[in-house]
Structure formats: structure tokens, C-alpha cells
Amino acid sequence: MRWNRITTATAVSAAVALSLVACGGPKASSGGSGGGADATKAAYDAASGKIFNPSDKKGGTLRMAITEKWDSTDPGDTYYGLSWNLARNYVRPLMVFKSAPGAEGGKVVPDLAEAAGVPTDDAKTWTYKIRKGVKFEDGTEVTSKDVKYAVARSLDKNTLTQGPTYFNDFLLDVPKNYSVFKDPSMSQIAKAIETPDPNTIVFHLNKSFAGFDYFAQLPSTAPVPQAKDTGTKYQLHPISTGPYKFESNDPNKGFTLVRNDQYDPSTDPESGRKALPDKITVAYNVNGADIDNRLQAGDLDVDIAGTGVLAETQAKILANPDLKAHADNVLSTRLNFTVFNTQVKPLDNLDCRKAVLYAADHEGYQRAYGGPVGGDIATNLMPPSVAGAQKFDDYGFEQDKNGNVDKAKQSLEACGMPKGFSMNIAYRADRPKEKAVAESLQQSLSRVGIKLTPKPYPTGDYTKLYAGKPDYAKANGLGMIVYSWGADWPDGFGFLSQIVDSRVIRPAGGNTNLGVRIPEVDQLVDKALSTTDETARNQVWVDVDKKVMEQAAVLPGIWAKGLLYRPDTLANVFSNDGQNMYDYAGIGLAQK
Amino acid sequence: MFAYLVRRVIGAVILLFIVTAVTFSIFFLVPKLGGATADDLASRYVGKSAGVEQIHNTAVKLGFTDPLYKQYGRFVKGLVVGADYDYGAGIERCPAPCFGYSFLTQQPVWPDLVSRIPVTASLAGGAAFIWLITGVGTGVISALRRGSVLDRSLMSVALAGVSLPIFFTGLLSLSIFSYGLGWTQQGGVNPLDETNPFWWAYDLLLPWVTLAFLYAAAYARLTRAGMLETLNEDYVRTARAKGLTERTVVIKHGLRSALTPILTIFGLDLGLLMGGAILTETTFSLPGIGQYAIIALRANDLPKVLGVTLVAAFFIVLANLVVDLLYAVVDPRVRIS
């Protein structure tokens, strides 16, 4: 009937009108005062590696949210980068990443310790002196025993399952299945950790490790009073040594931090902590789209994950100059790359691998991750934010952004496959970007006759059962594996060791090194581990990087970047190489 | 009557056990069919760099290496008498009913689950109140003004309400009222944290209206159809013949009959909703049972999944029982003498 169509048309146009109103977005409030310094006027990348709206003013509540849940607020049981970032507000490990912008923030400085660790015995023994006058939130003074206990409890991977295993791997003579709860006197690890006096702690390692200061910045070295340790329940209220303490904590909903009156800033001269907000609230399980919208509306201050806004929000932000002025394209210490599994022919041949490196379309790889906003084209492995990293371009990726077909064909001739070959390429099924990478490579490599068959696998078991399980990968011809790797911390060891050292490959699966097996590389890694001079050590890691590239063991894709949104409510906001997102120990709120 | 109730309750309990058994089986048997071992399962619940040893220990600790019936027996025992949990620094008693400890967070499932029930109840209850009044009211008006422009517009709006998915109407209302006009703020706010009932309602207003819109639309159409049918009944004509006012005829005689099927559907809808208004809770980031279900499923966290499944099943079974009893109360023809 006629009128029915009219009614429907009215309804449809009403709905369209409404959605246009909605998509128009909220009016972003004008940024900064007129006539102030550049650092206060909102501009694109204003907080990338530099301080936007510097401030010393204290006050306000920092409202943070995350789409999922925290891994753990227990400093001895956490692995998320965002958790380590925020934990500096309530715990003080021996060393800490400096809260400063850019490269400065990639440096590890003394926190609870008076100075950097002193290596002896060929970097197998490390000694730290602990500052006097640092107190827990209940007023008791911190001693070296509290640090020893903190590390000891983190060794119990049966109770505290989430955290990193560096101490388990490197400390001397740690018994299997060690649990501090069964060994309250810590006698079983007496050889591993010594506390000769209340202000000295000594670590004994089972092999040389020159970069131990990086271990010392792990939250697991933050002191824990043994009497107040409640095992898996400790996460509900970790005893604070930092400028904030827990007011409330629900592991399924979120937590609130308030000022710790026992924190004495005079005992904390080097870390750069500012502790500007009076209160910090963290809400879990907030819808991703909700977070992005609230940031823009000014209802929320920080998206804790720090990996960037959702793809659709990204498009909206980049298209709108006002919104773009509030965005920061922050560099991550993360490489998106494709590994060659040398157990699958013909990728056991160096020239065949080189052919792939030459034929690949690097811009296409970048496009798969969202174009330049998604990251910079990687020419080697270590991203520029890794301490001491050097960029080099042995294969001419920068000139031949879309690949070099001639050189590729030459390499194919050299490896005896002039017509090309067929290969499977594995990727994680629920990551559309990785799928796009597989497809881009499929296209670009087909130009020289290399036929790729993309093979999706479930993300949850990717490394455990499929691509990361050597037998499976070999049996299924997974010669190329799309992957992504972010360092635990930005130095050569933190970045490279897990992905290029062949000795970390486990037959049982769960590997992070998905196919690099170069004996020279293994030797260089050992050398780096024992070189105590920082500059020299960093150079060794560069050599590792060069060797891997020389062997064409890996096709580097892009060094990842995230697009973060910076609401006007923030002050003193900056990103740095240590955190690869906004630094949560320095961030504050704009005071009216 | 009493015997009937007892039979129903026993049946319900058996059903709930079956539900848990099935959930258990799906969780363990399906990966097994795919060739996964106990260690493979356990690897989900450990950190990034966990070694083989650690994974295996976790598998043992979580009981994956035991046969299925033993694990299920442990679960049932926990439900009935409670269990002890070693949290490292000591042993904690988890009183009955013990839903176990989350594989991932190592925290007891029951307290968190229970704390979420009031949130979902607030959401479902408030929305139910709104949709019942607006939906039934609209349906009655439409039926009385059948064929008029008002009737047709209302039914068109109702069609839209029934057809538009919640995440669309939810996001639309958020973008207009929350991000755009700034009238409400959600973002993880727990309405049960508010001490003042006004703010409790304020926090829930947008989710209420969004959820209610969907159901109100359905109920408007239902009521309208029911009313049209009832108003054609002979007893309505008799009521008019007695000289009753039109209002009495419509409400006391017409609506009273038309409401019966609606009330039964309402009971079932409410029961289902108490199992977790998943889409609404996710869109508005409300910490209720629905959100809990998503968290549990994403993390493959069996104790949480079991807990949420049981709670949802419980409410649905309860709703069915209440509805059956209610029907006998409302319609005298159905009573068992």
C-alpha cells in the first residue's frame, strides 16, 4: 500500500540522518592555549618520542581502560608490556626503564638499586646495592631479603604461571619445580641468590650474561615482604613500594590506585617517575569501539593496551585533520616478518631464499599492515628502537620497494630453480593483516614463478601445534611462516635471542624461533651474552643481525607502529623506546 | 500440587547436572578428538615463555591428566561439599557450592560470578519493566486504533525494533547520547557500585532503553495480535452488553485474556536474559553474566564456563517452572483440581 512505502521511506531516512549525526563525531575541543609553546598545541605525532604539554602539576584521576583483562597485577607473575609499564607506579624493581621521552626512555637506570649492577666472575655474578630509606606501603623498610624473596617466589612456575622464566633459566642450580612456599628459608636457592647484608644482593648465574641489568628491571625483582605473601592471592593486593598503592582490585573488573604516603621521592632520583595524577583507575573488559569513542569524547584518558586504535577508528582519525592532530604514530620494538623454515626444500638453499627476498613487494607488505601508519619497511631485523641497532639494507629494499624481478630470477637460476617453485606459507587465521601479507607475497612472488599456497592456522595453537612445531611444519611443507615478534625489552638479547638462536628450538613445539638454524649465529649469540662492555655487546648483536640477513634466513616485513589517540585531558604525555606506548610513570592530567 | 513441584524440582536438578556433564565433555573431548594432549590444553594457561616442564606441571595441577570421569567427579564433589585450594602460601577452603578456580586467574569462580548476577538482574529487570509497559501499551493502543495511521506507524517502528540488531541500536544510541551529547558515560562503569539508586538507574538508562526497544517491539506486535483476537471474543461482547465502560471492557476483559500468553513468554524471555544479555553487556561494557560468558569462552577457562552455564541454565529452568505455575494461577481452566 502506498502509505506503507512512505512510512518506510521516512523511517529509513530518519535512520540515515541519525547515523550521519553520529558519524559526524563529537566536536574535538580546541587544543592548547593560543600563543603557548609548540609542545602544548595538538599536532600529529606531538607525543611520539617527545613530551607533549609538559607539566609538573599534580592532581586528577587518570582513567584507563583495556578491552580484555590484565594478565596479573602480581609483579612476580606478569608478562604484558602494558603491565610492566604501569607496574612502575606501584613497585620499584632493582633497575627500571627511565621515564623519559624517546631514546632516553630506552635506557635502564637504577631504581631500588643505588647503581647499575656490578658484574664479576666473567659476568656470572652480579651485585647490587639497595638504597636506604625505601619503605613498603605499611611503613616497613625494604631490605635485600625482600628482593631475594621476590625473585625466589617468581621461580615457582606451578603457582605463579604467567611470568617470564629468565631467572629460572639463568640462576645457578635452581632445583626443578622449586617452590618458595615449600622452602620458606630459601635454603635451596642459597647458591643462586645471596644477601650478605640488608642492603646488598648478589646473583649467581649458570652462564655468563652481560645484560643482567635488563633482568634486574623485571617487575619480579620488586621487593615482596614474605610475611604478606599470599601466593596466587597476592595479586589482589601487592604491597607497594612505588608512588601509588592499591585501593581496590577485582581481577575480573579492574583496579584503582591511590597515592602511597610511604613513598619518598628523595629515594627515587633517577627513574624519572612523576606521579602526577592523584588517582589511577583501570577498567577491564571495555568494548574496543567504546574505548576509541570515549577517548575522542574525552570520557577516557588512556587505552592501556597502547597498540593503537581499531582499524576503522584509524581511518576516521587520519581523514580528519582535527582528530589527526591528536594522534601519535608510535614506533614499537616489534618486527612483522616472514621466517623461512630451512627444513623444507628448496628453502634449504641460500639462493632460493634470496630469490624470495628480491621478489617480495615490500610496499605490499607494508600495505597489508595499513600502509606507512602501520609501520616502516624493515630492511634488517632489529628495529631502530633497540639499543645499539643499526639499519642496513643488503638487498636494496628501499630502492626496490616493490621488489627486483631481475635479481630474483638470477637467484633462482643460481639455486637451480629457474622456473620457480611451489611453497606453502602459513599465517594466523584470525589476523586479517597476516592474511593480507600472505596474499601480497603470493602475488609478488608469482611474478618469478614462485607459487605460494596460503595456509591459515588458529592463532591460539599457531606456535604450539602447527607452525611452531618442527615436525608438523616439516611434514606439511610450511616453508614460509608469517610471524610477528616484539621484544621483552629493547636490546639485542631481548629482541634477537628468541627468534634466531637455533638452540631454543624445542621439538615439542611452542617455539618462537620458527626456522632459523645458523651455527655462526649461535656462536655470536654466546659471544654477546658474555661481552660486558655495552657498546661492544651491542655491536655483536648487530653482527648477528647481519649474519641472519646474509643467510637470508628471514624476510623482514615492517617495523611496526601503532596509532595512538591522545585526548586533550592528558598532560606530560610522551612515548619512548622502553615502553613503545605512552609512558605511564610520567603521564599526567591537564589541569584547568 | 506439592508432588508436582517436587517432581519438577528433581527434574530440574537432573537437567542441570546433564548440562554440566555435556559442557565438561565438550571442553575435554573435542580437543582430544583433534589430537590434543593434556599438555596441549594446559599450555593455554601459562605464560609466554613457559617450558615443557612447567606446562606439564600445570596440566597435572589442573587435573587434565586424570580421566574424564574423575575430573567430573571432582567438579561435582566441589559443588556439593566444597573443595580445598592450594594458593601457594596456604590452603583456602572453597565452601559448597564450589565452582572451582579459574584456570587463568587462579581466583575462585563463585564470588565473581555471584557479584555479576545483580548487574545482569538490574539490566534485565529494568529493561523488562520498560518493555512490558511500553510494548504492551503500544500493542493495546494499536489494537484499539486498528488500521489508523497511528497503528500503522507504531507497527512500523515495532518492525524496525524487532529487525535491528542490538549492537546496531546500542552503538547508535551510544554515539548519539553518550559520545555525541555526553549525557551518559559508560566505559566499564559498574552500576552496582553506585550507592545512590538514582545514579544506578542513570548508568543503566541507555542499555535499558536499547534492550527494551528490541523486546518492546516484539511485545507490541504480540499484544496487538492478542488484543485483536480477544476483542473479537464472545465474552467481550457480553461485557459490553452488560453496560460496562469501554475501558473496563478493554482492560479487564480483553487485556486480561490477551496478557496470558504474553506473560508466559515474558517469563521465558526474562529467564533467558538472566543467563546473560551478552550483546547488550558487551556493547555497553557492563560487568554482568553475559560479559563473563564471553571472557570465559575467549580464555577457554573451563571453571568459568561451567559456572556461567550453570547459572544461565538455572535461570532458564527456574523461569520455565515459574511460568508453568503462573499459567495455572492465571487461567483457571488449566488448574489441576
Add this chain to the structure above:
Amino acid sequence: MTEPQDTTPPQAGVQRINRGEAFLDVRDLKVHFPTDDGVVKSVDGLSFKLERGKTLGIVGESGSGKSVTSLSIMGLHPPGVARISGEIFLDGQDLVTSSREEVRLLRGKRMAMIFQDPLSAMHPFYTVGKQIIEAYRVHNQVSKQVARKHAIEMLDRVGIPQPDRRVDAYPHQFSGGMRQRAMIAMALSCDPDLLIADEPTTALDVTVQAQILDLIRDLQREFNSAVVIITHDLGVVAELADDIQVMYAGRAVEYSTAEDIFDRPQHPYTWGLLGSMPRIDRERSERLIPIKGTPPSLINVPDGCAFNPRCNYAHLNGGASETDRPELLDTGDGHMVACHLSPKERQKAWETDIKPKL
């Protein structure tokens, strides 16, 4: 408003319709329903009168317009659906021009109606007592207790045993006959002057039918109410009615006293009705005589006499049956017929064709 007394002296042996004080006076009632397919002329020019204490039987097939008539009197057509013209005087008040509210106040109080199926006509969720109480309290400002007592009294009056217990029973807990009694109790609770019974016994067993009819007659005597019985069953009106009006296609075709209708029917349709009705008091001579054809569409009523397609005698009228609508005319003694047949023809047909067969 009263009609002038008929001064014609009554002839012996002939009953006449008493045109005295008419409590209910229907004049040229027309009820038309506009539909998408056309106008349905359910009632097309109906007139009759009824006094208190008297019973009128309206007889006809389904679709003859008899129920529509009663609903129009009661004002039970939804507003805007029916086009009603003509006049319906109830004790002098014209119901057609009265406001809906005025008519509502009369319903139940001065005029009441009982329906065919008491199970569907009473609300299944309320007790019989509640429904009677409701009917009573609409028109009488009394307390619930007083109304309840009255309800019990009414149930007793209509012959329901243990009324103080049955008052709290639900309609589905009664047997068919008891249910109809309860409905009658409800209708009469406010002591109305006019009772319309629409097919009151159709849904009941034969044995119960007689009881109900007896009840109606007793109550009429007691309350001196005017009663209209609507039925398709001549047997029912034979018992109760003082006057009978036969309806066909929305019009009255014959209107006289009951005795006249049964002993001296004048209209071919009436003949057909009588012929198709099995009777015990006459010898079974031949088979039942059904009326050929089917009831007409009320949208396209046949031109002229609505009955002409089915009438065995239409050809005798020289085409008038197909073109002219016959008026309801007095044949001389108060017996009204709407038919083109000349009295002679009619007499002949009656004597030769019909009467012997009945």
C-alpha cells in the same frame, strides 16, 4: 411516545397484533456495512413493535439479519463500522440518535442480551459470581457483599442448586444448561425491561432446551419484561412467542401472531420453513420439503423480491418479483406479508400445495 389505539374491533377467532403501548418500537431500521467488496446490507428496512410482557420471535436463516438487528438495538456495533439509519425507540428514547454513553448506560439496566454459546460468552478467567457482581455494580452503587448476595439470589432464581457455592465456580465448571442459566441470571441481574435472547438454546441438548425456554417464560412473567427471541428454529418460537417476524435477506417477509404464522402462513418462504421443519404432531406424509437454492449475497441482493430466485411462485406475478420490492402490507387482520402474490393465488397455493404436505 405511544401509537394511537387501533380502533378496529377484533374479529372473532383472529388474533391480532396488539398495537398498544409499544415498549420497543423499531421503525425502518437499516444497517449497512461498507466493505472493500461492496456494501453489505444486513438489515434493509425492518420495523416491528413489542410491548412489555410480550415475546417476539424473530426467525430466519443465517445471514437474514436477525442477529445484526439485536446488536443494533443494544448498540453493540463498533463505532464507525456500521451505517445505521431508521429509529429504535426504547420506552420512547431513540437509541439510534442517542450518544454512545447514553446507550451504554441503558445496556444491562434496561435492556439485556443473552447469547448462543454460554461457554464462550462468559469470561473464562473470572468466576460466575464475579461476572454477575460486575454486571450488577455497573448500574447499582452497592458494596461487594450486597452485590454478592444479589448474585446468589439470582443464581437461585434461575434454578441453579447450591447457589452460595456455585457463585465461586468458573464457567467451565458448569454443565451446558446450568451455564446458560447462569448467563440468564447475569443478564437479568439488573432487572432489565427488555431481554433479547439470541439463539439461547442452539448450543444445548434438546432435553435442556425446554428447561431454558420454560425459565425464560417464567422470568418474563415475573418481571413483566419484553422478550425478543432470535432463532432459526421454529420449534423454539412455537413455545414462547406471542408474535413472530420472519426475516429474509435483511427484510421482514411476514409478521403476525404465532398462531397465524403456524396455522395460516402467507409467505412462500414461511411455507418453506414450515415444510422443512420436522413435526411430531402431524402425520408424516411425505419427505421434508427443503427450500431450493441458497441464501442470497447481502451485497448483491436480488432485485425486486429478494426471495424470487428460490420462490416456486415467482412466475405468477408477471415479472413484478424481479423488479419491484414488495412492501410489508397488512392483509387485513393485522397479518403482515411482503409478497407480490395476489391473495387469491396465495390462498390457492396454500390450500393445494402446502397445507396437505405439512
